[in-house]
Amino acid sequence: MSKTLPQLPFFGDRVEIYKNIGSTIDRAKEIMKDSPSVSLIVSFSQESGTGRRGSAWASPEGGLYFSIIVKVRKAKAIASVRAAFYALKSLQDAGVEAEWKWPNDIICGGGKAGGIIAQSPQPGWLILSAGLNTFNDKKKLPASVRGSASVCPVDKKEFLSGFLKNIKKEFPVDKLSRDEVEYLNSRLTIIGQQCIINDICGRVRGIDEKGALLIQTPGGRTTPVLTGSPVPVKKAPLPEESLLLVDAGNTSTRIGLFSGGEIVKVAVLSSGSGYFENLEKKIDLVAGGKKTDGAAFSCVVRKLESKLRKTLEKHSLTKPLMVDHKVSAGLELKVDDPSQLGPDRICNAAAVYHFYGKDSIVADLGTANTFDVVSGAGEYLGGIICPGIESMAADLVKKADRIDSACLGVPDRITGNNTDAAVKSGLYLTLAGQIEKTISEIRMELDRDFKVIFTGGSASGLPAKVTGDSPVDIDITLKGLAVIWGLTNNSNLL
Amino acid sequence: MNLEKKNLNKIIEAALREDGAAADVTSLNMDFPSGTVKASVTARQDGIACGIEIAAEVFRKVSSSTKVTFLIEDGDKLYPGLRAFEIEGLPQDIFAAERVSLNFLSHLSGIATLTADFAEKAAGTPVYDTRKTLPLLRELERYAVLTGGGRNHRFNLSDQVLIKENHIAASGKEIVELINDIKEKIPQDMRIEIEVESLSQFEEAIQGPADIIMLDNFTPGEVAAAVGIARKKNTEVEIEVSGGITLENINLYSLDGVSRISVGTLTSAAAPVDFTLLVDE
Structure with a gap:
C-alpha cells in the first residue's frame, strides 16, 4: 500500500492506494465498521471485485477500481445517477466520449467499460464505488464477459482527479438540474428503446430530475422507475405458427404462407374483375387446402377490407388480424397522424426493424414509390411518397400525342437515337435519379448512414447499378405481417 | 386441388423414394457455393397447366425451407417460355426434387391438355374419363381430367x-x-x-x-x-x-x-x- 497518490484533489481523512486488493468495497466497509470517516480507497486490480447486487466484477490489472466513503443526508437512488453524471463528465474532460446505461453502466463503443454503484451500509454514510476498464486490451477480461464488455483507455489520474473534484464531504442527493438531466439523457443508450423493467414494459423516454427512468407504456402513460435493470426488448420472437398472409395493394395482391419462421409459398393476384373468386383459388393454392393457425392482412383498398377478412376467416383457425396504425408493430410512429400511415408501410417498417435492426430505409417500388425511414431504435421517422415508374410511363403515353409506348428497362446508352430509346432512357433516369436523390437527401437531413432495402413489384427487375449492394426483399410486407401477428398474438410483453 | 392431403403426401414421398432423392450421389459429392439459388419451372410447349401445387409440394417435401412462388395456377393456358413457378432453396435440395416434380407436372398437364382438346371437339357433350389410369395415380389423373374440362366416371369398382x-x-x-x-x-x-x-x-x-x-x-x-x-x-x-x-x-x-x-x-x-x-x- 502506498500512502499517497500525489496531487489528488481529495479532502478526506484517509486515502489508501493499492496495487492489488480483495475489493475496494470490502475495504470501505471495514473502515465503516471501525470508525466511519471520509475516505478514498484506490486499487489497480482486485481479487474479488463486486458489482451491482453483489455480482462479480472482473478487475484485471491495469484497470481503475475505487471506493469513496462520504456523508449523505439521506440515501437515495439518485446518488448513483449523480455519480454516473460525474463519471461521464470526467471521462469527457479526459477525452473519452462515453455513454450510459441507466443506472450504473458506463458504455464505450457499444460495450460495458465500467460501472458505478452507491451503497449505504450505515445511515448517514454512502460508499460510492467504481470500476473502469482503463486498459487497452480487452483480452485481459475473462472470456465470459468479453462479448458484452469493452475498454476505455483513459489516463487514470486525469479521470480520477476530475471525478474527485465533484465530491464534497456530503454527497448531494437533491434533484438534478435541467442541464444535468439533458446531459444524461443525451448519453442514455436505451433512450427510445422498448424495455422491460420490474414487469413494466414500454419505451424509455429518459430520466427525470430524481434520476428515475421514465417508461412510456403502450397506453401512453409514463411511469417513473427508481430501481431495477432495464432489459431492452428488441425483437419479439417470430411466430412458430403457420400463418396465411395477404398484402392487398392497389394493383396487385400478394398472398403468402408463413411456416417454420419463414415465407415458404407465395402467389400473386392482379386486381380487377373476378378478384375474390381468384383470391379464393390462390389462397387454396398457397395454403395447400389446410387451415392455418392464424392470418393477417394489410389492405390499402378500403372497400376490400371486409370481404378479405371474411375470406381469410374461412382459411384460418383464428380470427384474422387486420393491420392498421392501432396494432402493436413494435414501433414508435413519429408522424402527425398515424391513421394516415398505410398498413403496408407499417408492415414494411416493422419488418426492417425486426430483420435488419439498423437505421433503415425501405424503398417500396410499385404504383407509388414509397420510402419509409425507420431508426435502429424502432422509431418510424417518416417517409416520402413519389409516383411509381409504371404510373409515370402510362401517363406519359396517355398524354403525349407522339409517344405510343413506353418500355421500362436499362437503356444501352443514355442518349437515345429514337423515340422509344429516348423514352426508355428517360424513364430509367427518372427512377434511378428518384431513388438516388431520395436516399441521399434522407441521409443528409437525418445525418445517418441508413441501410436501404428494396421491395415492391418494380423492385425485382432493378439493375445492380441502381440497387448497389442493397438487398431486394420482395416479401418484406408479408414478413412484416408475420412480425406484427407475432407481436399481437404471442407476446404478452408488448 | 381437392385431393386428400394425406394421399398426396404418400404419393410424393413414394415418388421421391423411388427416385433416390435422399441420396443423390451427384449433388452430395459436389461442393456448391453456400447459400440459396433461385430457379424457375418453365413450360416449353402449349397446353393446359395441371399439377402446379403437387409439383411445388415435391420441392417443399425435400426441404421445408425451400420457398415457392406460384406464377400461374392449374387450368391456366401454357405456352413456350411461360414460367409456372419459382423456387428458392439450396441447389442440392432443388436438384433432388427436380425430376419427380417435373414428372408430375408434365404428366398431369398432358392429361389436362388432351382432355381440353377432346372437350373442345366434343362441342358441349361431356367427356368422361375411364379406369384406364396408371396404377396408384388415379386420383391425380382424374383431377387432371377435371382441370382440362372433362368429367369423372366412377372412381372404382365399388361405387x-x-x-x-x-x-x-x-x-x-x-x-x-x-x-x-x-x-x-x-x-x-x-x-x-x-x-x-x-x-x-x-x-x-x-x-x-x-x-x-x-x-x-x-x-x-x-x-x-x-x-x-x-x-x-x-x-x-x-x-x-x-x-x-x-x-x-x-x-x-x-x-x-x-x-x-x-x-x-x-x-x-x-x-x-x-x-x-x-x-x-
Whole structure:
C-alpha cells in the first residue's frame, strides 16, 4: 500500500492506494465498521471485485477500481445517477466520449467499460464505488464477459482527479438540474428503446430530475422507475405458427404462407374483375387446402377490407388480424397522424426493424414509390411518397400525342437515337435519379448512414447499378405481417 | 386441388423414394457455393397447366425451407417460355426434387391438355374419363381430367354397377333379368350402367331399369339409331358412347341425345407436356 497518490484533489481523512486488493468495497466497509470517516480507497486490480447486487466484477490489472466513503443526508437512488453524471463528465474532460446505461453502466463503443454503484451500509454514510476498464486490451477480461464488455483507455489520474473534484464531504442527493438531466439523457443508450423493467414494459423516454427512468407504456402513460435493470426488448420472437398472409395493394395482391419462421409459398393476384373468386383459388393454392393457425392482412383498398377478412376467416383457425396504425408493430410512429400511415408501410417498417435492426430505409417500388425511414431504435421517422415508374410511363403515353409506348428497362446508352430509346432512357433516369436523390437527401437531413432495402413489384427487375449492394426483399410486407401477428398474438410483453 | 392431403403426401414421398432423392450421389459429392439459388419451372410447349401445387409440394417435401412462388395456377393456358413457378432453396435440395416434380407436372398437364382438346371437339357433350389410369395415380389423373374440362366416371369398382360383355356372358342370364336381379340387391341410390355391343342388345337393355347404357364401339350411324330408339321409347336412360373415340371422330358422336362420351385415352395415352427447370443466373 502506498500512502499517497500525489496531487489528488481529495479532502478526506484517509486515502489508501493499492496495487492489488480483495475489493475496494470490502475495504470501505471495514473502515465503516471501525470508525466511519471520509475516505478514498484506490486499487489497480482486485481479487474479488463486486458489482451491482453483489455480482462479480472482473478487475484485471491495469484497470481503475475505487471506493469513496462520504456523508449523505439521506440515501437515495439518485446518488448513483449523480455519480454516473460525474463519471461521464470526467471521462469527457479526459477525452473519452462515453455513454450510459441507466443506472450504473458506463458504455464505450457499444460495450460495458465500467460501472458505478452507491451503497449505504450505515445511515448517514454512502460508499460510492467504481470500476473502469482503463486498459487497452480487452483480452485481459475473462472470456465470459468479453462479448458484452469493452475498454476505455483513459489516463487514470486525469479521470480520477476530475471525478474527485465533484465530491464534497456530503454527497448531494437533491434533484438534478435541467442541464444535468439533458446531459444524461443525451448519453442514455436505451433512450427510445422498448424495455422491460420490474414487469413494466414500454419505451424509455429518459430520466427525470430524481434520476428515475421514465417508461412510456403502450397506453401512453409514463411511469417513473427508481430501481431495477432495464432489459431492452428488441425483437419479439417470430411466430412458430403457420400463418396465411395477404398484402392487398392497389394493383396487385400478394398472398403468402408463413411456416417454420419463414415465407415458404407465395402467389400473386392482379386486381380487377373476378378478384375474390381468384383470391379464393390462390389462397387454396398457397395454403395447400389446410387451415392455418392464424392470418393477417394489410389492405390499402378500403372497400376490400371486409370481404378479405371474411375470406381469410374461412382459411384460418383464428380470427384474422387486420393491420392498421392501432396494432402493436413494435414501433414508435413519429408522424402527425398515424391513421394516415398505410398498413403496408407499417408492415414494411416493422419488418426492417425486426430483420435488419439498423437505421433503415425501405424503398417500396410499385404504383407509388414509397420510402419509409425507420431508426435502429424502432422509431418510424417518416417517409416520402413519389409516383411509381409504371404510373409515370402510362401517363406519359396517355398524354403525349407522339409517344405510343413506353418500355421500362436499362437503356444501352443514355442518349437515345429514337423515340422509344429516348423514352426508355428517360424513364430509367427518372427512377434511378428518384431513388438516388431520395436516399441521399434522407441521409443528409437525418445525418445517418441508413441501410436501404428494396421491395415492391418494380423492385425485382432493378439493375445492380441502381440497387448497389442493397438487398431486394420482395416479401418484406408479408414478413412484416408475420412480425406484427407475432407481436399481437404471442407476446404478452408488448 | 381437392385431393386428400394425406394421399398426396404418400404419393410424393413414394415418388421421391423411388427416385433416390435422399441420396443423390451427384449433388452430395459436389461442393456448391453456400447459400440459396433461385430457379424457375418453365413450360416449353402449349397446353393446359395441371399439377402446379403437387409439383411445388415435391420441392417443399425435400426441404421445408425451400420457398415457392406460384406464377400461374392449374387450368391456366401454357405456352413456350411461360414460367409456372419459382423456387428458392439450396441447389442440392432443388436438384433432388427436380425430376419427380417435373414428372408430375408434365404428366398431369398432358392429361389436362388432351382432355381440353377432346372437350373442345366434343362441342358441349361431356367427356368422361375411364379406369384406364396408371396404377396408384388415379386420383391425380382424374383431377387432371377435371382441370382440362372433362368429367369423372366412377372412381372404382365399388361405387357404381357397370355390367360388361363378360358379365353378361358369364351370368348365363338375359340382360333384363340380370339388371333386375342386381337392382334388387344394391342400395337405392347406386346407379346401374350396362355396356352393349350391338343395337339389338341395346333394344333389350332399354327394357330394364338401367340408369346408363353404354354403346361400346358403335359407329356414329348406330349411335344415331340407338338415340332414335330411346327417343321413341321416351325413356330417361342416359346414353354413353365409348370405344374408338378419337380427336378426329368425336364430333361425329356428339349428337343430341348422347349424354356422355367416355374416352380411355384421356388418361392412357396423353403425351406429357414438356417443362424445364432453369436456375437463374
